[in-house]
Structure formats: structure tokens, C-alpha cells
Amino acid sequence: MDFSTFLLMRHEILLLAVVLLLIVAEVFIAQSKKSSIVHLAIFLFGIHTIIGFLTIDFGSLFGGMFHTNALINFFKNVLNVGVLILLLQSGDWLQEKIVKEHRGTEFFILLFSSLLGMYFMISAGDFLMFYLGLELSTLPVAALAAFETSKRISSESGIKLILSAGLASGVSLFGISMLYATTGSIYFVDITEAITASNLTILGFIFFFAGLAFKISLVPFHFWTADVYEGAPISVASYLSVISKGAAVFILMILLFTVMKPLMHIWENILYVIAVATMFIGNLFALRQQNMKRFLAFSSIAQAGFILLGLMIGNQLGTTTVVYFVLIYIFSNLAAFGVVQAISLKTGKENMKDYEGLYRTNPNLSLVMMLALFSLAGIPPVAGFFGKFFLFMAAASEGYYWLVFIAVVNVTISLYYYLLVVRAMFLRKSDNAIPHFKSKLYMRIGLLVTVIGILILGLYSPLYDYIFELSKNLY
Amino acid sequence: MDILSLFIVVPIILVVALVFAKGLKQARTVAMIGSIIQLGMSINLVFAYFKERAINEDIMVFTKDLLWFKQFNIHYSIGVDGISVALLLLTSIVVLAGVFISWKMPDLPKEFFISLIILSIGVYGFFISIDLFTMFVFFEIAVIPMYLLIGIWGTGPREHSAMKLTLMLMGASAVLLVAILGIYYNSDADGGALTFNILEIAKVNIPFEAQKIFFPLAFIGFAVIGALFPFHTWSPDGHASAPTAVSMLHAGVLMKLGGYGVFRVAMYLLPEGAMHWSWFFIILAVIGVVYGALSAIKQTDLKYINAYSSVSHLSLVMFALLMLNKTSWNGAILQSLSHGFMTALFFALIGMIYGRTHTRDITKLGGLLKVIPFISVVYVIAGLASLGLPGFSGFVAEMNIFVGAFQHEDMFTRVATVFSVSVIVITAVYILRVVGIMLMGPIKNEAYLKLERVTWYEKTGILLLLIPIVGIGVAPLWLSNMILESLEPFIQGLL
Numbered sequence: 001m002d003f004s005t006f007l008l009m010r011h012e013i014l015l016l017a018v019v020l021l022l023i024v025a026e027v028f029i030a031q032s033k034k035s036s037i038v039h040l041a042i043f044l045f046g047i048h049t050i051i052g053f054l055t056i057d058f059g060s061l062f063g064g065m066f067h068t069n070a071l072i073n074f075f076k077n078v079l080n081v082g083v084l085i086l087l088l089q090s091g092d093w094l095q096e097k098i099v100k101e102h103r104g105t106e107f108f109i110l111l112f113s114s115l116l117g118m119y120f121m122i123s124a125g126d127f128l129m130f131y132l133g134l135e136l137s138t139l140p141v142a143a144l145a146a147f148e149t150s151k152r153i154s155s156e157s158g159i160k161l162i163l164s165a166g167l168a169s170g171v172s173l174f175g176i177s178m179l180y181a182t183t184g185s186i187y188f189v190d191i192t193e194a195i196t197a198s199n200l201t202i203l204g205f206i207f208f209f210a211g212l213a214f215k216i217s218l219v220p221f222h223f224w225t226a227d228v229y230e231g232a233p234i235s236v237a238s239y240l241s242v243i244s245k246g247a248a249v250f251i252l253m254i255l256l257f258t259v260m261k262p263l264m265h266i267w268e269n270i271l272y273v274i275a276v277a278t279m280f281i282g283n284l285f286a287l288r289q290q291n292m293k294r295f296l297a298f299s300s301i302a303q304a305g306f307i308l309l310g311l312m313i314g315n316q317l318g319t320t321t322v323v324y325f326v327l328i329y330i331f332s333n334l335a336a337f338g339v340v341q342a343i344s345l346k347t348g349k350e351n352m353k354d355y356e357g358l359y360r361t362n363p364n365l366s367l368v369m370m371l372a373l374f375s376l377a378g379i380p381p382v383a384g385f386f387g388k389f390f391l392f393m394a395a396a397s398e399g400y401y402w403l404v405f406i407a408v409v410n411v412t413i414s415l416y417y418y419l420l421v422v423r424a425m426f427l428r429k430s431d432n433a434i435p436h437f438k439s440k441l442y443m444r445i446g447l448l449v450t451v452i453g454i455l456i457l458g459l460y461s462p463l464y465d466y467i468f469e470l471s472k473n474l475y
Numbered sequence: 476m477d478i479l480s481l482f483i484v485v486p487i488i489l490v491v492a493l494v495f496a497k498g499l500k501q502a503r504t505v506a507m508i509g510s511i512i513q514l515g516m517s518i519n520l521v522f523a524y525f526k527e528r529a530i531n532e533d534i535m536v537f538t539k540d541l542l543w544f545k546q547f548n549i550h551y552s553i554g555v556d557g558i559s560v561a562l563l564l565l566t567s568i569v570v571l572a573g574v575f576i577s578w579k580m581p582d583l584p585k586e587f588f589i590s591l592i593i594l595s596i597g598v599y600g601f602f603i604s605i606d607l608f609t610m611f612v613f614f615e616i617a618v619i620p621m622y623l624l625i626g627i628w629g630t631g632p633r634e635h636s637a638m639k640l641t642l643m644l645m646g647a648s649a650v651l652l653v654a655i656l657g658i659y660y661n662s663d664a665d666g667g668a669l670t671f672n673i674l675e676i677a678k679v680n681i682p683f684e685a686q687k688i689f690f691p692l693a694f695i696g697f698a699v700i701g702a703l704f705p706f707h708t709w710s711p712d713g714h715a716s717a718p719t720a721v722s723m724l725h726a727g728v729l730m731k732l733g734g735y736g737v738f739r740v741a742m743y744l745l746p747e748g749a750m751h752w753s754w755f756f757i758i759l760a761v762i763g764v765v766y767g768a769l770s771a772i773k774q775t776d777l778k779y780i781n782a783y784s785s786v787s788h789l790s791l792v793m794f795a796l797l798m799l800n801k802t803s804w805n806g807a808i809l810q811s812l813s814h815g816f817m818t819a820l821f822f823a824l825i826g827m828i829y830g831r832t833h834t835r836d837i838t839k840l841g842g843l844l845k846v847i848p849f850i851s852v853v854y855v856i857a858g859l860a861s862l863g864l865p866g867f868s869g870f871v872a873e874m875n876i877f878v879g880a881f882q883h884e885d886m887f888t889r890v891a892t893v894f895s896v897s898v899i900v901i902t903a904v905y906i907l908r909v910v911g912i913m914l915m916g917p918i919k920n921e922a923y924l925k926l927e928r929v930t931w932y933e934k935t936g937i938l939l940l941l942i943p944i945v946g947i948g949v950a951p952l953w954l955s956n957m958i959l960e961s962l963e964p965f966i967q968g969l970l
Contacts, residue, residue: 320546379619380612389608389652393547396656401688404656408649415645419622419638427626427634461544468546 008059008068011052011076012119018044019112026105034104035095041108042087042442049080060125064187067125071473074323075122075250082243082330083115085449089338090235091442093345098147107147110140111239118247122254127176127186130251134172134211137247138165141240145232157231164214164224172211178204188259195262202266209267215248217301218308219277226285229297234344237293238337241300246326249307253322257314257474264314271312272403278305279410286417292340292350295417296333299376302414303329306388309395309407319471321394324464325387328375331453332384335372338447339365342439349434357433358425365439366425368447373418375454378411383458390464477539478516478523479553482563482599485513486592493592499584503574506588510571513595517560517567524560524957534674534964535605543609548670552606557961558738558808559602561954562731565815566602568939569727570595573720575936576823580628580718587628590620591720598728607655607671607740611648614736617729618644618700621713621721629716636709636716643709644700651696651736657689658744676744677968683747690748693741694756701733702786703756703793704763714782719826722778726785727819731811734792738804738965742796746969753797754887760797761891763790768901772908777825777835780909781818784861787898788814794895795876798888801959801966803879806872808958813860813868813947820857820940824850827933828913831926837909842918849929851914853937858906860944863899868947871955873899 006013018041025040052073060067098104117136124130142165146158180186182201183194195201214221229237256267282302289295307329310322342365344350359366375384388411392404439447457463476484489509496502527536535554543549555563573591580587597617604610618641626637655671661681663669670676699706710730714722742749767787774780788810795807827850828843829835844851860867880892918924929937947954 317546374619380615385612385615390547392652393656393659396653396660399660401653401657405650405653408652409646412642412646412649416638416642419641422622423626423634423638426623427637465545 088446153231168214175207234341275308328387332375335450356428357430386458557957572936577720578932636712640713647699654693686748697736711782715778722822723819760794806875810872
């Protein structure tokens with residue numbers, strides 16, 4: 001057996017190695033220096049991210065169950081960068097709160113296992129690998145959501161996530177089985193040739209789609225989002241909103257554009273309706289939120305609606321704009337969650353009212369939050385504008401002008417609630433504003449990286465061209 | 476670095492310099508120096524433009540083109556013609572005057588000047604861009620600092636006014652985005668490539684069906700910021716709640732982005748759509764002109780009077796643009812410039828009066844001419860310019876507009892024109908009313924006997940704005956010719 005082909009799975013093997021190293025390292029770390037597990041984990045994952053960018057061969061393994069190409073590799077690197085920023089932002093929280101309870105290693109093991117599941121899900125060549133990846137990515141996150149065992153709300157979010165996710169996976173599996181019934185195979189390449197728009201196939205597609213839509217928090221599969229984000233620790237909420245969603249978007253895109261291509265006339269319309277519903281529901285519910293985590297949860301739901309605009313058109317332009325948007329969205333959302341986490345770690349306050357007058361006491365933090373919100377809203381010249389504009393261009397290129405109009409109306413609505421936070425921080429003065437504090441090094445680096453990303457990624461056009469070149473590999 | 480990109484780069488350097496300034500004195504000095512440099516740049520541009528025009532016959536001069544996003548054919552494309560040059564000059568004068576008026580900004584002065592300069596970056600960028608995407612980027616950059624400027628440093632119901640203004644203007648630019656995408660995806664109608672470049676799209680015959688749909692979207696997208704009825708409702712509250720320099724900059728410059736956008740984008744690129752829809756928007760413009768002026772009569776708050784006056788004057792710009800001929804377009808640009816200086820001057824004066832008497836209610840003011848003569852005399856002059864007295868810029872502009880409007884012989888346009896001409900009388904009513912009540916007559920409040928005399932920085936700001944008003948009124952020909960020359964290609968496009 002030729003073991004060198006396993007090098008195709010370099011990302012997965014490296015991540016597995018990181019996990020194993022962490023398990024072993026914990027045994028050898030002295031009681032007094034428990035927090036060094038955090039440093040070790042971040043260091044190892046940083047190396048893993050960097051190695052991910054080095055050149056790698058592409059091909060298939062396990063008889064076609066696992067395959068990689070340049071685009072899939074780029075997806076994995078994007079997810080890596082997101083998780084690295086997430087770890088940097090969570091480093092302080094882990095050192096202060098979690099390591100004391102001797103659960104630092106568990107956090108990393110669970111997180112990296114989930115990421116591993118996402119790698120398998122994205123690289124899937126058949127539905128079995130896809131399902132394995134889906135389950136492996138979801139189950140550890142449920143445990144992570146319940147990580148703050150001292151708080152009842154955290155356990156509640158864990159239970160909600162595991163039950164809803166279990167149901168979604170089951171429904172998805174049912175859909176997969178129907179697809180197998182009509183096409184006779186679970187391998188993507190075989191299905192692509194055999195698939196027709198028969199009634200059972202369409203039904204199978206809808207059931208299957210429901211499972212993925214759950215992970216992306218599309219309406220009407222979004223009900224778990226707000227409660228889980230509110231209860232889970234903030235790093236887990238960021239992970240769910242950015243990495244989990246991004247991976248699900250990637251695999252949905254791959255499946256829709258290759259396997260389900262003959263069904264395009266069906267799923268085009270489905271995505272249209274869901275996009276409109278998701279944008280409106282996400283935006284309208286976000287208007288009323290006071291808790292920052294719920295606020296960002298509904299904002300994430302609305303952003304997912306925007307992503308569908310690019311998914312709908314099913315061609316190379318769609319692929320490029322979706323990947324570009326997800327990359328920028330990772331930076332914007334992690335910046336916003338990072339500020340919320342910094343404040344929550346220091347003061348425990350998560351309500352918008354407590355953010356009043358923040359600019360007078362913590363100007364830099366307020367500016368980071370403002371940049372993040374402007375990027376989420378799509379205001380030039382920060383990166384979020386370019387992401388959204390190109391998504392709209394993609395939709396307009398196929399003539400969906402009404403949809404673009406609805407989307408820009410939603411952008412205006414979203415601007416209102418993003419400005420509510422800006423209003424609290426900048427316009428209002430408060431006697432019990434959060435006093436000035438300096439975050440520790442990890443959080444600062446984490447926020448700095450996201451700010452640089454927000455400022456540069458949009459203006460730096462070669463990035464878009466690079467993604468456009470990569471997206472040819474989808475076909 | 477070419478002469479035009481400096482208009483973006485210098486303010487960016489100024490913002491960076493302001494970040495390092497500490498305290499009011501440093502901030503205002505840095506801002507003043509930077510704005511003086513920019514004023515010098517725009518005066519230099521005027522002379523350079525004339526020199527270039529003598530040898531260069533292109534539509535736009537000093538052009539520069541950098542490929543930005545290859546896949547979408549988006550370029551960083553800049554260039555100016557006579558109209559842009561004039562508007563750039565207006566912007567730099569108003570910004571400098573605004574800096575002087577804000578000489579004593581008490582709260583967070585550094586952030587105030589930074590936001591103001593970022594606003595001006597958006598405006599400068601918008602005037603020099605000839606690529607639709609770049610234009611749109613600068614357009615939105617020009618809108619968003621308004622939220623902070625009104626919300627933090629404003630007075631009265633500032634949070635509400637700021638939110639209303641920002642949402643309405645961003646909503647308008649959202650509609651504009653749809654229009655821009657529509658224009659872009661139809662720019663290959665003649666078999667060429669899809670492009671965002673205005674000059675290239677103008678050569679393409681965009682299909683009439685598309686023009687019918689996208690012209691109103693583009694027009695409304697720009698006209699909201701130009702205070703077109705019924706989308707003008709953000710303006711009175713916005714101007715009244717804003718701090719003085721922000722009102723000056725917004726009414727004086729930002730609202731001109733609307734007229735400029737309508738002219739450069741909506742009418743230049745979609746001429747058949749413009750002719751098809753002009754009747755509808757003429758009705759809205761005439762309503763705005765008359766209704767704005769009538770509303771101004773009723774107001775007792777100085778800032779609201781001026782805000783409604785701006786609605787009226789800017790609707791006149793829209794009216795003139797919709798006349799679709801050379802004379803009234805010349806008048807529209809002249810009116811934009813003239814009104815820009817005038818309204819900035821008004822807001823500056825109102826700010827000075829409010830700073831001294833702590834009220835903007837004209838029923839409580841009276842006899843100010845005796846107490847603060849310099850400010851009051853300038854107010855009278857500004858008022859006379861606003862109602863179109865010959866010798867000031869307002870007359871030159873309005874005369875061109877109405878002569879151009881009368882060139883249309885059909886009944887509908889004649890009636891509309893007669894309605895618009897009546898605004899001269901209505902304007903005279905509210906201007907002279909305010910002058911009479913506030914400046915003349917008995918002094919109503921004993922405390923006013925001891926008002927502070929005008930300071931050097933206030934005088935400088937006032938004179939910066941007054942001189943162009945008188946200058947254009949007395950010697951308009953150089954400006955008018957500069958504009959008429961640049962209008963040639965646009966009129967050709969219409970025919």
C-alpha cells in the first residue's frame with residue numbers, strides 16, 4: 001500500500017497530530033503551569049495553519065470517498081485562519097476561566113475534532129463521508145456549547161443544539177437515502193451522471209437540504225440560533241456563526257453546483273424564497289435585540305440570507321463571490337464577537353445598554369467595534385462593502401434585479417440596528433460606562449488581525465482575482 | 476502623483492496628522508493648515524484646467540486610469556471637466572470656512588475634524604471619479620460620517636435626526652446601487668465589454684426598456700440627497716440638529732452631489748429614460764420649489780427656515796436639470812455653486828447668532844443690526860443674494876434657469892415654469908421677513924446689548940463665502956463659459 005497518497009490528506013493528518021500532541025502534553029504539564037496548554041495549542045495550530053498554505057498535491061483517496069483540489073484546499077485554509085483568530089481571541093478567556101477547572105485541553109480537543117469533521121465534510125466524495133463529516137463537526141460543538149457548566153443557560157444551549165442538530169442530521173440522512181434510491185449510488189460522480197428531476201429526487205433534495213440549511217441558519221431552520229448563541233460561551237458562538245456556517249456554505253455550494261446541477265431549475269427558486277425570508281426575518285428580529293450575543297446571532301442569520309444571493313446563480317461568478325464574502329465575513333464577524341468577548345471577559349456585561357459611553361473610556365475598542373459593524377453593514381471603504389457589492393453583482397448578472405432591490409432594502413434595515421450599537425458607544429454618555437481596561441496580548445493580536453483584514457481585504461483586488469482563478473476547479 | 480489623486484491623498488494625510496494632534500488648539504490648527512492647502516490645490520486646479528483646456532479637447536482632462544478589479548472591469552478612473560473643477564473649488568472653500576466656524580469646538584475636537592475631513596474625502600472623490608463603482612464608493616463614504624457628526628456634536632433631537640438622515644440617505648444609495656448594476660449589465664448592448672466607465676457607457680445605446688426602469692431608480696437615488704419632494708424629510712431635522720460646520724458642509728456641498736449625480740449619471744447615461752420620465756419628476760421638483768418656500772415662511776426657527784430654503788433652491792436645481800437644454804443646465808450648475816456658498820454663509824451666520832444669543836427663535840430676537848453690525852450686514856447681503864437680487868450669484872443662476880425653462884413651448888412645461896418663477900416672490904417674503912424681525916426693529920432682550928463682537932476667525936470664514944457670491948454675481952462670464960464648454964458633450968448625448 002502506498003502510504004505517500006495519505007499526504008493528500010495533509011490538513012487532516014496534521015490536525016490529528018495536533019490533537020494527539022495536546023492530549024499527551026497535558027499529562028506532562030505541571031499543575032502550576034496549566035495555562036501553558038493554551039500557549040501550546042495556539043502555537044501548534046498556528047504552525048498547522050501556516051503549513052496549510054504550502055503547496056500540496058490534489059487527488060482522490062479511498063476509492064473516491066475523499067478528494068481535494070485547489071479550491072477545497074483554499075476553503076480549508078480559510079477555515080484555519082478563522083479558527084486561529086478565534087483561538088487568539090479566546091486565549092485570555094481560556095487562561096482565566098477554563099484552565100482553572102482543568103478543562104483547557106478538552107476545549108481544544110473538541111474544537112479541533114469539529115474542525116476535522118469540517119475538513120472531511122468539505123472533501124467528501126460521497127454521501128457517507130459527507131455525513132461522517134457533518135456529524136463529526138456538529139457533536140463536539142454541542143459539548144462546547146455546554147462548556148460553562150456552572151451556568152444553566154450554557155447547558156440549555158447545549159441541549160438545544162444537540163437535539164436540533166440530531167433531528168437535522170436525521171432528516172438529512174433520510175434525504176440522502178432517497179437520493180440513493182433514485183440514483184443507485186452514493187458517490188457524487190456517479191450521482192451527477194444518474195440524477196434526474198424525478199419527484200423522489202426532488203423530495204430527497206429537499207430533505208437533504210434541510211440538514212445543511214440548519215447548519216447555515218437559514219429560515220425556517222434558524223430557530224436554534226439565537227438561543228444557542230446566547231447561552232454558549234462567546235468563543236463557541238463565534239465558531240458556530242463563522243466557521244460552522246462557512247463550512248456548510250462551502251459544501252452546499254459544491255453539491256449544488258456539481259451534483260445537483262440538473263435540478264437547478266428547482267433549487268434556484270427555493271433559494272430565492274429562502275433568501276428573501278432569511279434576510280427579512282434576520283433583520284427584523286435583530287432590531288429588537290438588547291443582548292449582544294442574540295443581536296449578533298440574528299445579524300448572522302441575515303448575512304446567511306445574503307450569501308444565498310451568490311449561491312443562486314450556480315456559475316463561476318457565484319462561487320467566487322460566495323467564497324470572497326465568506327472570507328470577509330469571517331474577519332468582520334470575528335471582530336465584532338471579539339469585542340463582545342473582551343468586554344464580557346472583563347466585566348461580564350453583554351447588554352447593549354452597558355455599552356453606552358464606551359468611546360469615552362475605551363476609544364480603541366469602540367473603534368474596532370465600529371469598523372466591524374460597518375463591515376457587516378456593507379459601508380465602504382471597509383471590506384464588507386466589497387463582499388456585499390459583488391454578491392449583488394452576481395445576482396444582477398442573471399437578471400434578479402428585484403432580489404437585489406430586496407437585498408439593498410435589507411442592507412438599509414440592517415444599517416439601522418448596527419447603528420444602534422454605534423449610537424450607544426459614541427453618541428450616548430453614561431455615568432456607569434465600562435471603565436478603561438487593557439486586554440491581554442492574545443485578545444489584542446486577535447482583534448488587530450481582524451481589523452487589518454477588514455481594512456485591507458476589500459481594497460486588495462488581487463485576492464478576488466485569485467479566488468476567481470481557484471473557482472474554476474469546482475467543475 | 477497626478478494633480479487629481481492629490482485631492483484624495485492630502486486629506487488622508489491630514490486625517491493621519493489629526494490622529495496625532497492633542498487638544499483643541501492643535502487639532503484646529505492642523506485642520507486649518509490642511510484645508511488651506513486644499514484650497515490652494517483647487518485654485519491651482521482652476522488655472523491648470525484653463526491651461527489644459529487650451530490644448531486638450533477631450534471631455535475629461537487630467538485623467539488617470541488604474542485597473543482595480545479585473546473580473547468586473549472596475550477601474551479607479553478619475554478626470555475632471557469645468558463643472559467638476561468648479562464644484563471642487565466650492566468644496567474646498569466651504570470646508571475651510573467650516574473649519575474656521577468650528578474654531579471653538581468644545582467636545583472631542585480632534586474626532587470632529589477627523590470626521591469632517593473624511594466627509595470631504597468622499598466628496599472630493601465623488602467629483603473626480605468617472606467610474607461608476609468608484610463614484611458609488613465615494614458617495615457612501617460621504618454619507619456615513621454624518622451619523623457621527625450630527626449624533627455626537629449636534630443639538631436638539633440629534634439622535635433621531637442623525638438616524639433619520641443616515642437611513643434615508645443610505646436607503647437612497649441602496650436604490651442607486653440597483654440602478655448602477657442595471658446600467659452596468661446593459662453596457663454591452665452595442666457588443667462591447669461590460670464596463671463601469673461613464674464615458675464609455677455614454678457611447679452605448681442602452682435599450683429603452685432598461686432605461687425606463689433604471690432612470691427613475693438612478694434619479695431618485697441621487698435626488699434624495701438633493702432634497703427632492705417627497706424624499707426631503709430628512710433635511711429640515713438633519714440641518715437643524717447638526718452643528719454649524721456640518722450644516723454648512725452638508726447643505727453647501729453634500730446636497731450638490733445629488734444634482735451632480737443626476738446630471739453625470741442618470742441623464743448622461745440614460746437620456747431616453749430621462750426624456751420619458753421628465754414630466755413626472757418636473758411635477759415633484761416644482762412642488763418641492765414652491766412647498767419648500769411656503770414652509771419656510773411659516774417657520775420661526777432660523778435653521779429650519781434655512782433648511783426649507785435649501786429644499787426650495789435645490790428643487791430648483793432639479794427642475795433646471797429636467798429641462799434638458801443647455802441654458803437651464805448652465806443655470807443648474809450655477810445655482811448649485813451659488814446656493815452652496817449662500818447656504819453655507821447662512822448657516823455660519825446662524826451659528827454665530829445662536830452662539831451669542833443662545834436662541835434661534837426669530838420672535839425672541841430683534842434689533843441685532845445695532846448690536847452685531849458685521850454679522851447682520853452680511854446676513855442682509857446673503858438674504859438679498861438668496862432672493863436673486865442682480866449683482867449676486869443667485870440672480871445669474873436663476874436667470875439662466877428660467878430663460879432655459881421658457882425655451883420649452885409646451886403648455887405643461889410653461890405652467891411648471893410659471894409656478895417655479897413664483898418662488899422668487901415667496902423667497903423674498905421669508906427672507907425679508909426674517910431680516911425685518913430679527914435684524915431691524917427694537918431690541919427685544921436687554922442681554923443682547925452686550926453681545927460679543929465678531930472674532931477674526933468668524934470674519935475669515937464669512938469673507939471666504941461672501942467673496943464668491945459677489946464675485947460670481949458681478950463677473951460670471953468666466954465661470955459660465957467654463958461650464959458651457961463642458962456641457963457640450965452632454966447636450967450632444969441628449970440629442
